[in-house]
Amino acid sequence: MGINENRIVIDYGATDGSVRIPIAILSTDLSSVKFAVWCEKPLGKEYDYFDYNVRYVQSLKSRDWEIVKVYIHDWFDNKAIEQQKLKDAVAKYC
Numbered sequence: 001m002g003i004n005e006n007r008i009v010i011d012y013g014a015t016d017g018s019v020r021i022p023i024a025i026l027s028t029d030l031s032s033v034k035f036a037v038w039c040e041k042p043l044g045k046e047y048d049y050f051d052y053n054v055r056y057v058q059s060l061k062s063r064d065w066e067i068v069k070v071y072i073h074d075w076f077d078n079k080a081i082e083q084q085k086l087k088d089a090v091a092k093y094c
Contacts, residue, residue, distance in 0.1 A: 001091070003025060003090070007025055007028070008023070008025055009025075010022070012024035012033065019056045021038065022037060022039040024037075034066065034093060034094060035094050036065055037067070037070060038053075038068070038069045039072075053069075068085070070082065070086065
């Protein structure tokens with residue numbers, strides 16, 4: 001998609017103890033996150049589902065993060081549509 005590889009970070013976290021963002025795209029100067037992809041994931045007993053998949057995302061959005069959420073069932077049921085939505089969002093924000 002034309003994004004330099006050094007701008008894409010997998011399992012991004014600002015500090016060791018912070019919430020990990022599955023996929024983050026950094027600003028062109030690499031100083032901050034410009035866009036994030038939040039992938040729903042099963043958590044077992046590691047985290048509370050609602051906290052991880054809803055509250056954390058809301059908290060980041062309230063800090064002006066651009067976040068696209070990818071849900072497991074949507075990805076498997078409508079993969080082509082979800083891929084296009086993700087591609088469009090990346091093109092818009094990055």
